Amino acid sequence: xxxxxxxxxxxxxxxxxxxxxxxxxxxxxxxxxxxxxxxxxxxxxxxxxxxxxxxxxxxxxxxxxxxxxxxxxxxxxxxxxxxxxxxxxxxxxxxxxxxxxxxxxxxxxxxxxxxxxxxxxxxxxxxxxxxxxxxxxxxxxxxxxxxxxxxxxxxxxxxxxxxxxxxxxxxxxxxxxxxxxxxxxxxxxxxxxxxxxxxxxxxxxxxxxxxxxxxxxxxxxxxxxxxxxxxxxxxxxxxxxxxxxxxxxxxxxxxxxxxxxxxxxxxxxxxxxxxxxxxxxxxxxxxxxxxxxxxxxxxxxxxxxxxxxxxxxxxxxxxxxxxxxxxxxxxxxxxxxxxxxxxxxxxxxxxxxxxxxxxxxxxxxxxxxxxxxxxxxxxxxxxxxxxxxxxxxxxxxxxxxxxxxxxxxxxxxxxxxxxxxxxxxxxxxxxxxxxxxxxxxxxxxxxxxxxxxxxxxxxxxxxxxxxxxxxxxxxxxxxxxxxxxxxxxxxxxxxxxxxxxxxxxxxxxxxxxxxxxxxxxxxxxxxxxxxxxxxxxxxxxxxxxxxxxxxxxxxxxxxxxxxxxxxxxxxxxxxxxxxxxxxxxxxxxxxxxxxxxxxxxxxxxxxxxxxxxxxxxxxxxxxxxxxxxxxxxxxxxxxxxxxxxxxxxxxxx
Amino acid sequence: xxxxxxxxxxxxxxxxxxxxxxxxxxxxxxxxxxxxxxxxxxxxxxxxxxxxxxxxxxxxxxxxxxxxxxxxxxxxxxxxxxxxxxxxxxxxxxxxxxxxxxxxxxxxxxxxxxxxxxxxxxxxxxxxxxxxxxxxxxxxxxxxxxxxxxxxxxxxxxxxxxxxxxxxxxxxxxxxxxxxxxxxxxxxxxxxxxxxxxxxxxxxxxxxxxxxxxxxxxxxxxxxxxxxxxxxxxxxxxxxxxxxxxxxxxxxxxxxx
Numbered sequence: 001x002x003x004x005x006x007x008x009x010x011x012x013x014x015x016x017x018x019x020x021x022x023x024x025x026x027x028x029x030x031x032x033x034x035x036x037x038x039x040x041x042x043x044x045x046x047x048x049x050x051x052x053x054x055x056x057x058x059x060x061x062x063x064x065x066x067x068x069x070x071x072x073x074x075x076x077x078x079x080x081x082x083x084x085x086x087x088x089x090x091x092x093x094x095x096x097x098x099x100x101x102x103x104x105x106x107x108x109x110x111x112x113x114x115x116x117x118x119x120x121x122x123x124x125x126x127x128x129x130x131x132x133x134x135x136x137x138x139x140x141x142x143x144x145x146x147x148x149x150x151x152x153x154x155x156x157x158x159x160x161x162x163x164x165x166x167x168x169x170x171x172x173x174x175x176x177x178x179x180x181x182x183x184x185x186x187x188x189x190x191x192x193x194x195x196x197x198x199x200x201x202x203x204x205x206x207x208x209x210x211x212x213x214x215x216x217x218x219x220x221x222x223x224x225x226x227x228x229x230x231x232x233x234x235x236x237x238x239x240x241x242x243x244x245x246x247x248x249x250x251x252x253x254x255x256x257x258x259x260x261x262x263x264x265x266x267x268x269x270x271x272x273x274x275x276x277x278x279x280x281x282x283x284x285x286x287x288x289x290x291x292x293x294x295x296x297x298x299x300x301x302x303x304x305x306x307x308x309x310x311x312x313x314x315x316x317x318x319x320x321x322x323x324x325x326x327x328x329x330x331x332x333x334x335x336x337x338x339x340x341x342x343x344x345x346x347x348x349x350x351x352x353x354x355x356x357x358x359x360x361x362x363x364x365x366x367x368x369x370x371x372x373x374x375x376x377x378x379x380x381x382x383x384x385x386x387x388x389x390x391x392x393x394x395x396x397x398x399x400x401x402x403x404x405x406x407x408x409x410x411x412x413x414x415x416x417x418x419x420x421x422x423x424x425x426x427x428x429x430x431x432x433x434x435x436x437x438x439x440x441x442x443x444x445x446x447x448x449x450x451x452x453x454x455x456x457x458x459x460x461x462x463x464x465x466x467x468x469x470x471x472x473x474x475x476x477x478x479x480x481x482x483x484x485x486x487x488x489x490x491x492x493x494x495x496x497x498x499x500x501x502x503x504x505x506x507x508x509x510x511x512x513x514x515x516x517x518x519x520x521x522x523x524x525x526x527x528x529x530x531x532x533x534x535x536x537x538x539x540x541x542x543x544x545x546x547x548x549x550x551x552x553x554x555x556x557x558x559x560x561x562x563x564x565x566x567x568x569x570x571x572x573x574x575x576x577x578x579x580x581x582x583x584x585x586x587x588x589x590x591x592x593x594x595x596x597x598x599x600x601x602x603x604x605x606x607x608x609x610x611x612x613x614x615x616x617x618x619x620x621x622x623x624x625x626x627x628x629x630x631x632x633x634x635x636x637x638x639x640x641x642x643x644x645x646x647x648x649x650x651x652x653x
Numbered sequence: 654x655x656x657x658x659x660x661x662x663x664x665x666x667x668x669x670x671x672x673x674x675x676x677x678x679x680x681x682x683x684x685x686x687x688x689x690x691x692x693x694x695x696x697x698x699x700x701x702x703x704x705x706x707x708x709x710x711x712x713x714x715x716x717x718x719x720x721x722x723x724x725x726x727x728x729x730x731x732x733x734x735x736x737x738x739x740x741x742x743x744x745x746x747x748x749x750x751x752x753x754x755x756x757x758x759x760x761x762x763x764x765x766x767x768x769x770x771x772x773x774x775x776x777x778x779x780x781x782x783x784x785x786x787x788x789x790x791x792x793x794x795x796x797x798x799x800x801x802x803x804x805x806x807x808x809x810x811x812x813x814x815x816x817x818x819x820x821x822x823x824x825x826x827x828x829x830x831x832x833x834x835x836x837x838x839x840x841x842x843x844x845x846x847x848x849x850x851x852x853x854x855x856x857x858x859x860x861x862x863x864x865x866x867x868x869x870x871x872x873x874x875x876x877x878x879x880x881x882x883x884x885x886x887x888x889x890x891x892x893x894x895x896x897x898x899x900x901x902x903x904x905x906x907x908x909x910x
Contacts, residue, residue, distance in 0.1 A: 041704070042762065043800055044712045058780075099779035105771030105836065107789045107796060114783035132793065138711065139796060150770035162766055193751055222706045256683020262709050367709055370728055372683070499695040543700035546667070547752040550699035 005198045009035040010448040012202040017045035019413025020208035021144035022437030028166040032445035037169045050137025051265035053129025055427030056094035061118040061127035067091040077123040078421020080645040085398035086419040097434035106143040120270040123321040123425040176464040177236040180454035184408030188464035195545020204444035206410040216387035217510035220263040226556040227563030229415035233394045238403040239599040241417035243392035244570035245580040250325035252386025254343035261386040266426040269318045273348040277337035284317035287328035323423045326385040343384035393417035401440035412440035422579025471554035495540035498554040522572040566600040591647045595626045656681040664743040687726035702753035713801030723803040745806040764826045774840040788837040795832035804867035810860045821857035824867035831881035849888035
C-alpha cells in the first residue's frame with residue numbers, strides 16, 4: 001500500500017454544519033490552526049434545512065422573556081431528563097450567540113423598532129425564535145461560512161495564504177478517529193472525489209457530524225446523516241448517552257412518495273396553522289397531556305384569541321412539544337381519521353390571507369407548489385410524522401463539550417447528547433449549535449495548544465486503510481488476493497448490494513423501532529440488525545475509488561448499523577414512555593426513570609466476532625444515575641409541577 | 654397514475670472524456686429527475702457520480718443541465734416531460750468535469766474569497782444593531798441564494814469563455830457585492846473600500862451586458878439582474894457612460910408597464 005499523506009493541525013473539526021463551523025471559528029480565533037472536514041461542499045450542510053429559527057431569550061417580542069423562562073421551557077420539553085447544566089448554559093448564552101451573528105453580517109427579520117424579530121414556536125412560552133422567513137438555517141450557515149472566509153482573508157493578508165490557519169477539506173469523509181494510547185491523535189479520511197486516503201494529525205478532534213436519520217425510511221434528513229460522528233466516538237471508546245430518544249417531527253410531507261418525509265416547518269403552526277383530521281376536527285384539543293393541562297387552551301375560541309392576546313389566553317395545543325403532536329397525528333391516522341395519503345391536514349389557507357402566507361412561509365409555499373402541486377394558500381397540506389432529530393449522542397462534559405473518557409475528543413451539536421433530554425424543542429437546535437459549537441472549539445483549542453503532540457502510529461493508519469478498502473475486495477472473486485478475512489466472509493454467501501442493505505435497514509428501524517415501540521418488535525429488530533451486520537461484511541462495490549457513491553454507502557453502513565443497534569438496545573431497556581421514546585407496552589412516564597441515563601459502549605473495541613452474535617451484539621448498555629439538579633435551578637419551578645416529574649426522594653432531599 | 658418506463662441519457666465519464674449513456678428506467682407518480690438518477694444508482698449504475706443533499710431545493714447541490722437547461726435535479730418534476738421524451742442529463746458545462754454529473758466548482762469558492770467581508774460598524778456592539786425591515790429587504794433577497802451556481806453556469810461571459818474567468822466574479826458574487834453594498838450597517842466605506850467601484854474594477858462587472866440569463870435560471874427567483882447587477886452598475890459608473898445601463902433601464906420599464 002502506498003504511503004498515506006499526513007498533515008499536522010492543532011484542531012480538526014469533523015462536520016461543517018452550524019456546530020462544526022462555529023467550533024472552527026472559535027478554535028482559529030483562539031490561535032489554533034484548524035482544519036474542517038465535511039462530506040458535502042462547504043455551505044451545503046444539513047443546517048440549511050432548518051427553517052423556523054434560533055431560540056434565544058432576547059426579549060424583543062415580549063420583554064418578560066429571559067434565560068430562566070427559556071431554561072424552564074427546555075426542561076419541560078425534554079421531560080426533565082436534560083443535562084441541566086447544558087440547558088442552563090444554552091439559555092444564558094444563546095442571545096449573545098445570535099447577536100454575534102449580526103456582527104458577521106447576518107440579516108434577521110426585524111421588529112418595528114429595528115431589533116431582531118422573534119416568532120412563536122412549540123413549547124416556548126414567549127415568541128423567542130430569531131428568524132429569516134422560513135430559511136433561518138440557510139442564513140446561519142451562510143453567515144458562518146462567510147465568517148470563515150473573512151478569517152481566511154485575514155490570514156491571507158498576514159501570511160500570503162488563505163488556508164494557512166483555517167482550511168476546509170470539503171467532500172471528504174472521516175472513517176476513524178485515531179488514538180495514541182488513550183488520547184486522540186488525529187483522523188483518517190478519504191477524499192470522495194479521488195478516493196485518496198489522508199491523515200490529519202491533531203491533538204484535538206471536534207465531532208460535529210449531526211444525526212442519524214438515514215437509518216430510518218421516512219426522514220427529513222439528507223444522505224449525510226448516517227450517524228458517522230456517533231460511530232466514530234463509539235469506536236474511539238467514548239460512550240453514547242440516551243440513544244433511545246429519537247424525535248419524529250410531527251409534520252413531514254406524506255405525498256408524493258418521492259418527497260415523503262421532507263420537513264414542513266413548525267412555523268406553519270407558530271404562525272397560525274391548525275391541524276385537522278378527515279372529519280374536519282381540530283383534534284389536538286383531545287391530546288393535551290396532564291403535565292401541560294394548565295398551559296394550553298381548552299377551546300378553539302381561546303386558542304384563536306391567543307395569537308393577538310397571549311397574556312390573557314392560553315396557547316393552542318397545536319403548539320405542544322413535538323413528541324406530543326407526532327403521537328397525536330399517529331393516533332388519528334390509526335383510528336381511521338387520516339387524510340387520503342395517510343397523514344392529517346395542516347391548514348393555513350383558511351387562517352390568513354394568501355399574501356401573508358407567501359410572505360411568512362415562502363419556502364413552504366414554493367416546496368408544496370413545486371413538489372406536490374398543492375397551493376397552500378388555497379388548500380390544506382397533508383402531513384405526517386418524519387424522523388427528524390436524535391436527542392441521544394456522545395456523552396459530554398457540559399461546560400467543555402469534552403467527550404467522556406477520551407482526552408482530546410469533543411462533540412457539539414446534534415451528535416452530542418444531553419442538552420435536549422428526551423425531546424428537543426423547535427428552535428433549540430440552532431442555538432445549541434452555536435452555544436456548544438463555540439464551547440467545543442474553545443476547549444479543543446485550549447487543550448491542543450496546552451500539551452505535547454501525540455503520535456499517529458503507522459499500523460493504525462494501515463488498518464484504517466484496509467477497513468476502508470474492504471468493500472472492493474468483497475467484489476473480487478474467491479481467493480483473488482482479498483486476504484483471509486475477505487475469503488471467509490464470502491463463504492457465508494454472495495456479495496451484497498449496499499443500496500439493498502441500506503433499504504432493509506431503514507425499513508427495519510422504521511417498522512420496529514419507530515415512533516411507537518413494543519418489546520417483541522425491538523427484539524426482532526436486534527435479530528435483523530445482527531443479520532444485516534453479517535451481510536454488510538459482504539457489501540461489495542464495482543468500479544474504482546473516484547467519486548463512487550456505492551463505495552461511500554458501503555462504508556457508511558458500518559456507522560448506521562452501530563447507531564441503530566444503540567437505539568434499539570436503549571429503547572428496549574427503557575420501560576417507560578418519555579419524549580421521543582414511546583412504548584406501547586409501557587405507556588406512562590415513570591418518575592423512577594427520570595434520573596436514569598442509559599450509556600452505550602462498544603463491547604469489543606477490536607471490533608471482533610461479537611458482531612455476529614445477535615444477543616450480545618456490538619453494544620454494551622449501562623445505567624447511571626444523573627447528577628441532582630442544582631437547587632437554585634429547581635427553585636425556578638413550582639413544587640407542584642416538579643412533583644409530576646421528579647421522584648419523591650429527589651423532591652425532598 | 655401508474656409507473657412507466659422512461660428513456661434517460663446520462664453523461665458518463667471524467668476529465669479524460671466520456672459519452673452519453675442510454676438507460677431505460679422506471680418512473681412513478683410525483684417523482685423528480687433526482688429520484689430517477691438515484692434509481693439508476695441503486696439498480697443499474699452503482700458508481701454513477703452525482704451530488705445532492707436536501708432534496709428540497711434548499712441546499713443547491715444537485716445542479717445539472719437537463720435537456721440542455723441548467724436546473725436543480727431535485728426540483729425538476731418528471732411530469733414536465735412527456736412519456737415519449739428522452740430526458741438528457743449532463744454536468745454543468747461551465748465547470749470542469751470530475752466524474753459523471755459531478756463538476757469541479759472550485760471557481761466559485763475562489764471568487765467568494767475575493768469579495769471583502771462585511772465590515773461591522775465601529776462603536777455598535779452586539780445586540781445594538783438597529784435596522785428597519787424595509788432597509789434589510791433588498792439584501793435579504795440576495796441572501797436567499799442557495800449557491801447552486803446555475804447562474805454562474807449559464808452566464809455567457811464564462812460559459813464558453815474560460816479566458817474570462819480570472820477577471821469575472823460571475824452573477825452570484827457580483828450579487829454578493831451588491832448585498833454588502835446595500836447592507837444598512839456595512840462600514841466598508843469607512844475603511845476606504847468603495848464596493849460598487851470594486852465591482853467594476855476588480856470583479857468584472859463591466860463584462861455583464863444584462864442579458865438576464867442568470868435571473869432566468871435562478872431556482873430561488875432572485876431578480877439578480879434587475880435588483881443587484883443594474884443598481885450596482887448605476888452606482889459604479891455614471892450612467893451616461895454606459896449605454897447598456899441605459900438600455901437595461903428601458904427594458905425594465907417596458908416589462909413593468
